[in-house]
Amino acid sequence: MSSDNERALRQRLDSALDTITPAPAPVSTVLRQGRALRTRRQVTVAAGLAVAAAVAVAAPGLVHHLGRQAPISPTRKPVVTVNPIGAGAPRGLIGSGTINGRKWRLIADRPGTNGAAKHGQCFETSGAASGGLACGDLLTSNVAGGVGFDGLGNAYYGVPSANVTRVTVTLYGGTVLVLHPVQAYGQRYFAFAVPPSLAIARIVAYSQQAELSYSIPFHSGIGSVVSLWLRPGQRGLPRAARTIGSGTVDGTTWSEAVHAGPWGYCLTGELNDCFGTQTASLGNRITGYTGKGAKAAFWTTGTATAAVDHIRVALSGGLSIRVRAVQCDGPKFFAFAVPKGHRVVRIDYYSASRHLILSQTARQVYS
Amino acid sequence: MDAAAEAEFSDFVRSRWPRLVRLGYGLSGDLGIAEDLAQSALVKAYASWPRVHRAGDPDAYVRRIVVNTSRSRFRKRRVIEQLSGTLPEPGQPDLTGQRDQRSALMAALLSLPRGQRAVVVLRYWMDMTETEVAVILGCSVGNVKSQASRALAKLRVSPDLIEGPMDGQKVEGKSHEQR
Numbered sequence A: 001m002s003s004d005n006e007r008a009l010r011q012r013l014d015s016a017l018d019t020i021t022p023a024p025a026p027v028s029t030v031l032r033q034g035r036a037l038r039t040r041r042q043v044t045v046a047a048g049l050a051v052a053a054a055v056a057v058a059a060p061g062l063v064h065h066l067g068r069q070a071p072i073s074p075t076r077k078p079v080v081t082v083n084p085i086g087a088g089a090p091r092g093l094i095g096s097g098t099i100n101g102r103k104w105r106l107i108a109d110r111p112g113t114n115g116a117a118k119h120g121q122c123f124e125t126s127g128a129a130s131g132g133l134a135c136g137d138l139l140t141s142n143v144a145g146g147v148g149f150d151g152l153g154n155a156y157y158g159v160p161s162a163n164v165t166r167v168t169v170t171l172y173g174g175t176v177l178v179l180h181p182v183q184a185y186g187q188r189y190f191a192f193a194v195p196p197s198l199a200i201a202r203i204v205a206y207s208q209q210a211e212l213s214y215s216i217p218f219h220s221g222i223g224s225v226v227s228l229w230l231r232p233g234q235r236g237l238p239r240a241a242r243t244i245g246s247g248t249v250d251g252t253t254w255s256e257a258v259h260a261g262p263w264g265y266c267l268t269g270e271l272n273d274c275f276g277t278q279t280a281s282l283g284n285r286i287t288g289y290t291g292k293g294a295k296a297a298f299w300t301t302g303t304a305t306a307a308v309d310h311i312r313v314a315l316s317g318g319l320s321i322r323v324r325a326v327q328c329d330g331p332k333f334f335a336f337a338v339p340k341g342h343r344v345v346r347i348d349y350y351s352a353s354r355h356l357i358l359s360q361t362a363r364q365v366y367s
Numbered sequence B: 001m002d003a004a005a006e007a008e009f010s011d012f013v014r015s016r017w018p019r020l021v022r023l024g025y026g027l028s029g030d031l032g033i034a035e036d037l038a039q040s041a042l043v044k045a046y047a048s049w050p051r052v053h054r055a056g057d058p059d060a061y062v063r064r065i066v067v068n069t070s071r072s073r074f075r076k077r078r079v080i081e082q083l084s085g086t087l088p089e090p091g092q093p094d095l096t097g098q099r100d101q102r103s104a105l106m107a108a109l110l111s112l113p114r115g116q117r118a119v120v121v122l123r124y125w126m127d128m129t130e131t132e133v134a135v136i137l138g139c140s141v142g143n144v145k146s147q148a149s150r151a152l153a154k155l156r157v158s159p160d161l162i163e164g165p166m167d168g169q170k171v172e173g174k175s176h177e178q179r
Helices: A003-017 A027-041 A362-366 B003-028 B031-047 B049-055 B058-080 B098-110 B114-125 B130-137 B141-156
Strands: A080-083 A093-099 A102-108 A121-126 A133-136 A144-149 A153-158 A166-171 A176-179 A182-184 A187-194 A200-206 A211-215 A240-249 A252-261 A264-268 A285-291 A298-304 A310-315 A320-324 A332-338 A344-350 A356-361
Touching: A003 B003, A003 B098, A003 B114, A003 B141, A027 B003, A027 B031, A080 A176, A080 A187, A093 A153, A093 A182, A093 A187, A102 A153, A102 A187, A121 A153, A166 A187, A176 A187, A252 A298, A252 A332, A264 A332, A285 A362, A298 A310, A298 A344, A310 A332, A320 A332, A344 A362, A356 A362, B003 B031, B003 B049, B003 B058, B003 B114, B031 B049, B031 B058, B049 B058, B058 B114, B058 B130, B098 B114, B114 B130, B114 B141, B130 B141
Parallel strands: A240 A332
Antiparallel strands: A080 A093, A093 A102, A102 A121, A121 A133, A144 A153, A153 A187, A166 A176, A166 A200, A182 A187, A200 A211, A240 A252, A252 A264, A285 A298, A298 A332, A310 A320, A310 A344, A344 A356
């Protein structure tokens, strides 16, 4: 089809559709129905916390991002409850309960709706003033995530495998939540919520007969991340932490650290990611980047194999940065900041003897 | 939502309403359904307005809902159609011929599979990039390209458009009958 034909089609569409005269905008009806829908959902949206969980299914390479959220005051011990979901519950309601007497609910949207991708699903919290929503590719990856809401708490949801009949969540302080999967949209879910400041000590998935798997989440102070599931009796990585990069860029002081432990490897700093794996090497690759705008400074994190000693980052304008690869338990990690006005041209991985191991162009790295 | 946000949302509804209805019409070929699609998208946008607003592109959000709702509507369509024993009111005569042209184009559009139709409307009427269309439809850019290519090939030889082919040329060997 030639561009002439495309232009002709555009013209015909314009003349056909632009001549449609709709009725006046039903503003009051939209507002009324919107209020009713919001009340029905009791949705609250807040600063988001995205966390991840997988029950009975370890998800290697799973990466999740932590949002920033002010923790509630830990001056008194939070009281957290989870209610059983009854048969007459609204469709999509997968969890409800209270945090310090304030009610929360977590509602699963119909898969593929409300802004979710084709195979994705959105989850919405409710209970306070304005709430949160998180969407993910839940249906295909069998992983789970979480949603923050209103500073009150972080709601966590999971999709258990078929043989899971019960999930227990032990919080620091000794509270144990017992959850039973509920059905919605032909899938089973479990959900719970805890205050951001309250760490989750352990999550265990059980079948009718026995424990199937357990997870020890990573707690960053603003919420817990569930990224790795272990078999009963399996020991996770020993706990360790290393700074993998720090400095000042455009007047901003930054620092990135990696924390190894039974959760796998989690980064904190500019990029808050977790790698739900215990492997000794995560390869030579960029794992994430973030910035505060197209023309602002941005940060990049990556992993390197044992043979890599340092990374040289070639920037536009003839600049280059030399970054040391820092070992934490098995894998090596690195982080660097790019000043505003510059872009990455190439990243080269070198051994201690300055032998070039791998060279990647910016297109390969950031595409 | 406070009063200021509600006023802002009301302005959003008024300003976006015609274009959303037209998008719905392009996808459904029915003005009533188009208005329903636009209205339900805006209702959902209201319910999630703080998040939608924060995301920075409320237009993309409501467009996506219109498209997705339109697609799910087709799955239910069979059961909501009702037969009537009385004829509907006669329409007004179209002195400009505009409605005939529109009908021909809509008939051709409606003959396309709904995925291809969505690509045509988003790509060639809304002037969205292939990447933007891919995001809304939840598919790859390559898929958008192939859908667009197939759709354009079908439209080019569509009997509904033969009387006024897109490039001004008649297509040989095709029936001119209206379906």
